[in-house]
Amino acid sequence: MPQWLRVSIVIGIAALVVVLMLSFRRDPHDIRTGTVNKPAAAFTADRLDGTGTLSLSDYAGKVVVLNFFASWCPPCKEENPALVRVWERYRTSDVVFIGIVYQDATDKARAYVTANGVTWPTIRDDDGRVAFAYGVFGPPETYFIGPDGIIAGRHIGPIDEATLVASIDKLRAQASR
Amino acid sequence: MTRERALILVALLAILGALAWTAWPHETTAAERVDRITSELRCVTCQGLSVKDSPAASARQMRDLVVQRVAEGRTDEEIRGEFRASYGDWVLLSPPASSWTGLIWLVPLVALAAGLAVVIGRMRAPVPSTAAPSPRELAALRERVAREEALDLPQPDGAE
């Protein structure tokens, strides 16, 4: 076997091992690519309670928190109390929460909303287009849109009160500057 | 030309003909376009299945979106680009050949080329065999042959 081949094989194996060792640090379920720092996709969708439609443009200039959820999703139930508390805190200001139903039956979603005290506006995304536009992998996912209409951040998985408050405050501070 | 050679020639021509037939250009239907695009998009809620293969709800919705975009006349690149904008390169099951990730397409070619180079190189430069066997080695060889002959076995895999 020629020398060059021998050396390249040894180097190749060493490189492989280094890569495998580095890959321990990452979580294969954390896909970071997405729509963060890009303009939030506009949408118009039917409200879950059947009282007409809702458009993202209705809330231009406000801090918008988009929360994708589903009735069959246990972590959504987990995070809901935090959402309720933060919503109560900010609902009278320039912050709006919008809940978007992900892959769910309307009646089940309505039952979930009633049972869990979801009082912010919720909409249906029956064809999944809104979820695709934002790059949703599965519920629960939360997106933070600044007053400038840019997606400032995204949280995959159940969100906690501290993260919610921190992200919202940061965006409100940006707005007032 | 011998009969065998003629047969071989005709047979090869038939095979080439069959291959040419498959390469005959035909209009790609919309359904074929959708199939092609969806087979290259990754289902976002599955474990690596393509949108085409997956029966999951999100995959079917993605497929509906692709069908709509194809009907609107968008190009393959535009449709893929729409999903790439939302999900990043991760959603493409086959890395685009243009970026540096496209290097992966070279791997099989390089591996084959390197291997063939080594093999053909060895064929051209035969290693001279060692010196003739010593009398002791010859005697051992003879004994071995005698043993095998005594058992009357066919030679392993060759002399048949």
Added chain:
Amino acid sequence: MTLSFADLGTGALRAALPLAIWGIGAAAYAAAKRDGRALASARWSALITFLLVVLAALAMVGALVTHDFSIAYVARNNALETPLFFTVVSLWAALEGSILLWTAILAGATAYVAWRGTPALPRLATTALAVLFAMLAFFLLLVTTPAADPFVRSEIVPLDGNGPNPLLQNHPLMALHPPLLYLGYVLFSVPFAYAIASLILGEGGDRWLVATRRFALVSWALLGVGIVAGSWWSYAVLGWGGYWAWDPVENAAIMPWLVATAYLHSVMVEEKRRLLRSWNLSLVIAAFALTILGTFLTRSGVVNSVHAFTQSAIGPLLLGYLVAIVVLSVGLLLWRLPTLRDTGAVGSPLSREAIFLFQNVVFVAATLTVLLGTLYPLIAEALSGAQLSIGRPYFDRVEVPLALALLFLMGIGPQLPWHGASRATLERQFSAPIVAAAGGALLAVATGLGAAFAVLTYALAAFVAATVVQEFARGIRARRALHGESAGTAFANLLRRSGRRYGGYVVHLGIVLVAVAVATSQSKTIEVERTVRAGDHFEAAGYSVAFGGLRSVSEPQRDLLVADLRVTGNGADEQLRPALLFFPNATQAVGSPGIAAGLHDDVYTILVAYDTNARSWATIRVLVIPLVSWLWLGGGVVGLGAVIAALPQPKRREVMRRLVEAPATVGD
């Protein structure tokens, strides 16, 4: 005093570990000093270790069957309603249990080598035994530490367990696929251990290879059949209609198999022409390292896949083991390289050994492609943070041409004599097969296969089949002329007395069946999806599918929503029941397909969606997949061929034993 299963299992494993460590020393000493007592001690260590590990495995089965939820593994993978069959099978349903199974098989192989291997080749086999003990000690370490200890207690003992993963309680193939796969993986440790022993002792000869030839063949066959069983399971359970998705774990299994196939062939070159010594050693090391890499990829949580084992401390340990193995073996190989000179060269490119070499190059290229394709996302992310995917479109496009090249080489290799052939010989040998190839190509066109790769597959499949038939015909003719046997007896004798060669041909025929199955099912599958109400029916590729309605079925461990379908047409009339399965602890339903399997077509039905409010409609997807059954048949034929090739021939056994026992002489 009551002995719980956990105590029994933990005790057995904890006792086995020091025995295995002792075995390393005893075997090494016995090999170095040719000490009979040390060897006896090593042998008994091996046997007792094996019995202890088997005891631990049985203890786990006992714990599962008695639903002993005080053991965390049982609580996670078993529930009161789990049927007995799947309860027993969940021994290998998850990480710790499967490592336990692996350890048991490895202990068995070690005991086998200790008792059957050492008498034949004292020094070589005893050194190999030491290597095996070292590997066994590592795995025993894994199962006695929190990394993979199956008998870890539950923090709180639940009243009922989680039950196995829903996907793993669907199909009886769960009983076959993992054990076959592990047998294939683990039995490859034996040729590897012998190879390392040969390097340590600096033998420079072929004895290690000859002694482990059958082990390599058997483990290759078990791995291959295990992979086909896994494909079949994937097809019948996962409900997407396919059988291979280039999932990282699928790739992890096929890589060692590809290298092992290359190895089986180049071994013949070494036996026949005394060439490729260092290459064969590299192949064995690579195949074994790939089995460990495969286990690592499956279990470390580093890649996301269908098998999705959770991350645990076992990842870094397996990686460390892999690195140690690779560094030590490559180091030994490089050290002994001067003693492994070939005598002679390959010569003509139209010789059997040259074809085997080309075949090896293609197999290695195919393996490298799969390896780099599987790891590329990891590499790209480690280097640039970019996250990308490499899936079917890449692998299919790259591997199919390589597979076609292999089919071609498979046709010409066995027909060419060793040392080379003249052009006239070639023309005579190949005229009929090439005509058959043309027939195959035309058949492909006639049956509507519009893809170039499918036409080529049919052509090459016909080519290979014709060469095999030709070889059998020649063999039968020769035996009839020499021994006056009838055709039937001659055929049987070819398989019995020249089993290696003709069993190999049977294996090739099996591969041909698989190739045709893959080409046909990939090119001509027809898919129809319809939303229907009760009483509706629709057409799919000549079959009529009638939807009878949805109904709920309650089973102890799961609820089903079944779609009643009746499929008629083309002589078939079957009731199919694709369903959605709801398990108590899963958030989303798991799809279960309804399959009408046939020798020609499979009608594959999936319940995709349904009216959640009133159950008045359902969306049914129907796939008509031609010739997919030939895949499983082909796998069976490959296994059969391997059995024929592995069976010991009566008189040869005696001669081989004596030849192998003889002290190293010429050429060794």
